[in-house]
Amino acid sequence: xNSFNKILxxxxxxxxxxxxxxxxxxxxxxxxxxxxxxxxxxxxLGTATTILGMGAVWGSIFGVSLQEFLPYVAAxxxxxxxxxxxxxxxxxxxxxxxxxxxxxxxSFFIHIMNMISRNIIIMFHNxxxxxxxxxxxxxxxxxxxxxxxxxxxxxxxxxxxxxxxxGIVATRYRDIAAVITNISTLIMIATPIMxxxxxxxxxxxxxxxxxxxxxxxxxxxxxxxxxxxxLESYFIIIGILVxxxxxxxxxxxxxxxxxxxxx
Amino acid sequence: MTFINLNNxxxxxxxxxxxxxxxxxxxxxxxxxxxxxxxxxxxxxxxxLKNISFSLEHGDRLGLIGHNGSGKTTLxxxxxxxxxxxxxxxxxxxxxxxLFDVLLGTSDEMTGNENLYLSSLIRxxxxxxxxxxxxxxxxxxxxxxxxxxxxxxxxxxxKVRIGFSVATEGxxxxxxxxxxxxxxxxxxxxxxxxxxxxxxERTGILVFSSHSEDLLKKLCNKIMILEHGEIKVIGxxxxxxxxxxxxxxxx
Numbered sequence: 159x160n161s162f163n164k165i166l167x168x169x170x171x172x173x174x175x176x177x178x179x180x181x182x183x184x185x186x187x188x189x190x191x192x193x194x195x196x197x198x199x200x201x202x203l204g205t206a207t208t209i210l211g212m213g214a215v216w217g218s219i220f221g222v223s224l225q226e227f228l229p230y231v232a233a234x235x236x237x238x239x240x241x242x243x244x245x246x247x248x249x250x251x252x253x254x255x256x257x258x259x260x261x262x263x264x265s266f267f268i269h270i271m272n273m274i275s276r277n278i279i280i281m282f283h284n285x286x287x288x289x290x291x292x293x294x295x296x297x298x299x300x301x302x303x304x305x306x307x308x309x310x311x312x313x314x315x316x317x318x319x320x321x322x323x324x325g326i327v328a329t330r331y332r333d334i335a336a337v338i339t340n341i342s343t344l345i346m347i348a349t350p351i352m353x354x355x356x357x358x359x360x361x362x363x364x365x366x367x368x369x370x371x372x373x374x375x376x377x378x379x380x381x382x383x384x385x386x387x388x389l390e391s392y393f394i395i396i397g398i399l400v401x402x403x404x405x406x407x408x409x410x411x412x413x414x415x416x417x418x419x420x421x
Numbered sequence: 422m423t424f425i426n427l428n429n430x431x432x433x434x435x436x437x438x439x440x441x442x443x444x445x446x447x448x449x450x451x452x453x454x455x456x457x458x459x460x461x462x463x464x465x466x467x468x469x470l471k472n473i474s475f476s477l478e479h480g481d482r483l484g485l486i487g488h489n490g491s492g493k494t495t496l497x498x499x500x501x502x503x504x505x506x507x508x509x510x511x512x513x514x515x516x517x518x519x520l521f522d523v524l525l526g527t528s529d530e531m532t533g534n535e536n537l538y539l540s541s542l543i544r545x546x547x548x549x550x551x552x553x554x555x556x557x558x559x560x561x562x563x564x565x566x567x568x569x570x571x572x573x574x575x576x577x578x579x580k581v582r583i584g585f586s587v588a589t590e591g592x593x594x595x596x597x598x599x600x601x602x603x604x605x606x607x608x609x610x611x612x613x614x615x616x617x618x619x620x621x622e623r624t625g626i627l628v629f630s631s632h633s634e635d636l637l638k639k640l641c642n643k644i645m646i647l648e649h650g651e652i653k654v655i656g657x658x659x660x661x662x663x664x665x666x667x668x669x670x671x672x
Contacts (some may be wrong), residue, residue: 175545177542177547177548178542178543181539181542181548182539182542182543185531185535185539189528189530189531189535190530192530192571257522257524257525257526258525258526258543259503260498260503260521260522261503261519261521261522261525261526262501262503262519262525262543262544262545263501263502263503263517264543415504415505418503418504419434419435419437420437
């Protein structure tokens with residue numbers, strides 16, 4: 159079987175067995191919060207306290223009213239939490255499945271989808287925070303809101319190639335996991351989540367314009383805040399998706415047979 | 422159509438020492454050029470399987486004998502599709518089921534029932550198949566109300582019961598077994614052999630690695646002796662076992 163067929167085969171196996179990566183993540187989360195009183199809503203509560211704290215502190219530093227600033231921080235933080243979990247968990251997406259990989263032949267894409275759908279479930283829990291903040295701040299929604307859905311699809315598709323790419327590289331080189339943990343704090347600081355991009359002065363504007371994470375977050379956050387997402391951001395994110403997907407599938411094709419030796 | 426056809430299969434196993442696993446090492450290699458690379462490149466490969474050719478068809482029960490490290494487990498994993506050959510061709514047609522590690526896919530945080538359900542999904546069952554066989558599997562474990570308790574409260578033997586009942590459920594075309602016996606109390610062992618035998622009767626092809634001659638005689642019609650990753654002998658059980666005995670006496 160040639161390598162291209164192998165990728166197609168793995169895709170087919172992954173999508174024919176979609177029930178695996180729908181059901182298992184639910185049990186994962188259930189098991190993680192067993193014997194706690196409010197269960198996975200601890201995630202919601204954790205996000206809520208972070209957002210409230212950050213909103214209060216940074217809102218007053220920037221002199222923005224809470225009513226305007228909280229919805230901004232809430233939307234940005236929930237999306238960032240998802241992105242940062244994907245970046246960090248991708249490093250262990252194969253090594254954590256060692257026992258399965260060594261015992262049955264399962265498409266590696268299933269492990270990636272498991273991780274993504276677990277984080278989607280967590281994001282849905284966090285969405286209650288956004289809803290609560292919007293209600294409390296009386297934040298209006300308009301029809302631009304519908305842009306959220308294509309934004310999400312792009313977020314998930316991008317997570318897919320990032321999962322493959324980081325998954326393979328970080329399984330081969332164990333240092334990558336530590337590198338990514340370090341970098342993700344930096345990314346969070348350099349991305350307009352706690353601050354607004356239009357506050358950057360002069361040359362420093364490139365921090366937001368060249369930052370792919372800023373574009374990824376804004377195409378989902380803008381419609382939530384009642385603005386239409388910028389076309390430029392859409393082009394950049396779709397461009398990254400195409401290049402990333404090609405790159406990671408090439409990597410997958412080249413190394414899929416070696417992954418089992420590395421874990 | 423169920424068959425296994427291996428043609429001149431070789432498998433080289435890369436061995437990574439901790440150094441070549443780290444990025445620093447690769448960066449250092451790139452920065453310092455060729456000379457150091459020669460001295461420090463500690464990437465070994467072990468040729469785990471060499472020139473393996475054989476074919477099996479529906480009804481064949483193959484037993485694998487060999488010392489530790491002779492390639493039995495590697496061959497089983499290759500047949501399962503977990504390893505792919507470095508060179509040569511491996512054609513495996515049919516639904517494969519493996520009994521390597523009984524605890525595959527189980528999590529200590531989940532209850533016995535949840536583990537039975539999720540492990541069957543990972544082993545390729547559909548939701549309805551997994552749900553309908555749940556009661557059967559649960560009964561076979563004999564764990565009763567313990568099925569509703571997280572697995573970290575179980576003893577080692579109880580965990581094996583969970584793993585074993587999942588692994589031996591279903592109708593595979595090809596069944597690969599790497600010595601799984603040993604845990605569980607006496608009563609469970611006799612029960613499990615019975616269940617295993619009925620599973621073997623249902624399958625098209627069995628490949629079974631064991632050190633127990635009695636079991637091999639009972640279950641297999643063909644036997645292969647592996648030595649240093651190569652096939653030493655392959656043939657019908659009686660012939661090979663007598664050859665094996667003579668060989669032992671000669672040594």
